[in-house]
């Protein structure tokens with residue numbers, strides 16, 4: 053009897069234990085080990101516990117009950133692998149990982165600030181921690197990794213990060229962001245979350261706080277709290293026994309999966325943001341492009357390049373190819389190979405129209421700076437390396453010419469894609485070579501890491517690392533403050549002083565002259581600074597000043613630019629103090645400068661995926677190189693904006709009155725946009741033309757406005773001769789500049805031409821330009837638009853002012 057009773061007690065204890073294990077409420081002091089059972093939800097659909105991956109154990113939530121484990125959430129995503137001898141313990145102070153031998157706490161899973169009373173693995177896949185009032189104090193749904201489950205929402209500011217590969221759970225290179233601007237956007241992670249790095253967007257701007265939601269009928273949609281903003285998938289597919297899962301996959305594509313709870317079933321993708329596997333930017337790293345192999349993506353290197361890391365697409369392709377500009381036999385040593393039907397990120401430094409393919413090719417061959425030239429619709433664009441975001445498209449008519457050593461002499465790095473080369477090596481040789489190379493590489497990386505970690509205390513922002521990763525060795529060079537001191541000989545030769553700092557002359561170790569701008573403001577926002585540096589370094593155009601390097605050390609920030617021996621345009625056009633009476637530019641030079649600046653601005657406004665609005669176009673910011681080629685400088689107010697959204701918030705503005713468009717002061721004049729730059733450019737053009745006109749003004753105390761009004765009346769309307777001694781040619785050019793100048797300064801932004809048409813007008817026929825109406829603001833003198841005192845309006849600008857005023 054006693055034996056029976058004992059058996060009964062034992063059985064019931066076992067049953068209740070089993071029931072408890074299967075049940076979801078988890079009490080304090082409960083624990084898990086890598087080899088023990090997991091905490092399973094009530095119905096057994098989801099479980100919380102350890103999972104053995106190739107690299108070691110991770111703590112995660114996975115779908116229980118299937119043979120293969122589908123991980124839907126991972127703890128400590130940045131560093132998920134845990135040692136084998138750990139215990140996961142639920143304590144009042146947190147859900148912690150302890151070493152099983154020493155009880156040392158390795159890490160904490162949650163970050164709740166309140167004492168914990170219990171936990172529960174819910175049937176929807178949410179793991180929840182409660183306080184003693186049974187209120188939720190932490191839940192896994194608030195910290196998504198790469199997946200979204202029915203009932204889970206991605207709030208404004210929330211994001212999903214892809215995993216590194218199908219099997220590698222660590223973070224990968226793609227990000228889905230539910231932005232505060234109500235837009236759901238997919239980005240390449242190592243970019244800076246600007247339009248240039250985005251490859252998918254719902255374009256749902258202008259709603260309030262929008263969330264991404266998944267329901268248990270597979271309905272994936274954007275919701276603003278009141279109504280559905282966008283249906284990504286349809287609703288009403290609720291099938292009992294079917295579960296859904298939205299995941300940002302390792303290949304950068306957001307997909308919706310479903311499967312039944314049947315053991316033998318598997319996940320099926322029922323929806324994805326795109327069918328184009330090559331769409332995700334950065335899937336193929338720099339100097340490689342994405343093409344299709346059957347339905348799948350396949351990355352290929354540019355001709356003459358090899359994969360930086362075999363099998364790792366995102367690492368891109370490299371070459372040790374260098375073109376020596378002093379070499380006079382350039383064109384004989386190289387040839388151009390062509391890559392057809394591939395589009396790239398537009399980042400050219402020079403563009404010319406009306407060329408044939410052959411002349412484009414030859415032009416690049418003869419230019420030692422040119423590694424690649426793109427040819428499309430008669431336009432030839434020269435680019436430097438690296439090339440980003442290459443993508444094959446059958447419909448693309450783009451043609452890329454790539455410089456290559458003559459007679460097919462290509463240099464492949466390490467054991468690269470060229471299979472012929474690899475066949476010659478035995479496995480042993482391969483191992484030895486890769487061993488040695490890896491060893492050297494390892495040592496290099498180690499020493500570089502040590503060097504940098506030593507030097508960069510206080511430098512804790514990831515931004516720069518990402519930046520360098522993205523831009524590779526072609527990123528502007530980073531200098532230490534000591535190096536900057538050496539370059540400028542302890543700041544001995546001052547070139548000028550601008551709104552944001554002092555500019556010094558300097559000399560790099562290789563003898564190149566530079567201008568170093570030491571920024572005086574100490575914003576402690578590294579990210580902002582990096583953004584600024586990135587936005588300049590991404591621009592590469594003959595008419596835009598070239599950033600060579602920068603310095604960032606706690607409170608010390610400096611930017612290193614190429615040196616411009618002929619200073620800035622204001623020396624040549626003002627009829628005022630800053631003008632040097634001994635300096636005068638011929639009308640031809642003046643015209644070339646006008647066209648050059650227009651081209652540079654056109655490039656900023658339209659040339660690349662991101663629109664940059666300069667906001668501070670004025671003669672002081674137009675620098676002149678030794679050939680008087682104009683270069684736009686000072687991106688102090690550059691704001692990157694999405695193509696679709698060229699309306700900028702003007703929280704911090706600064707500029708010299710006179711060149712600033714009226715809408716920047718008052719919204720009554722219209723919306724601030726790239727047309728505001730057009731206005732500033734117009735004023736500059738008028739000033740430039742003005743220096744060539746010597747129309748005798750009839751009013752003795754003539755103000756600028758009367759002067760412009762008179763020019764307008766006499767020259768444009770009555771078609772009087774500007775100056776008796778002027779040649780016909782000069783007269784025509786000056787007239788053109790005046791016409792365009794008056795067009796650009798129209799009061800309403802919409803009436804002003806785009807920079808694109810400005811370039812066309814300046815280069816086209818004078819007869820084809822209509823006489824513009826007299827700009828209202830220029831016709832009547834208004835004291836606050838007076839130009840005699842270049843007044844600096846400086847508010848809480850969040851930008852770093854870059855080089856200017858010297």
Ligand SMILES: *[C@@H]1O[C@H](CO)[C@@H](O)[C@H](O)[C@H]1NC(C)=O
Nearest residue numbers: 162163164165166190194195
């Ligand atoms: C927990 O982490 C999230 C971000 O992952 C953060 O928003 C939240 O403030 C943190 N909570 C506490 C109490 O630190």
Ligand SMILES: *[C@@H]1O[C@H](CO)[C@@H](O)[C@H](O)[C@H]1NC(C)=O
Nearest residue numbers: 208232259260261262276277
């Ligand atoms: C969005 O949410 C934030 C914080 O919850 C709130 O302060 C803000 O007013 C909301 N904005 C709108 C437009 O609802």
Ligand SMILES: *[C@@H]1O[C@H](CO)[C@@H](O)[C@H](O)[C@H]1NC(C)=O
Nearest residue numbers: 273280281282283286287288
């Ligand atoms: C979303 O779909 C539902 C029906 O499935 C429809 O009633 C609703 O109008 C749709 N909303 C939008 C914004 O398309």
Ligand SMILES: *[C@@H]1O[C@H](CO)[C@@H](O)[C@H](O)[C@H]1NC(C)=O
Nearest residue numbers: 392393445446447448449450
């Ligand atoms: C590439 O583009 C050209 C047009 O420039 C077209 O004729 C050709 O068929 C395309 N090639 C491929 C492989 O799609």
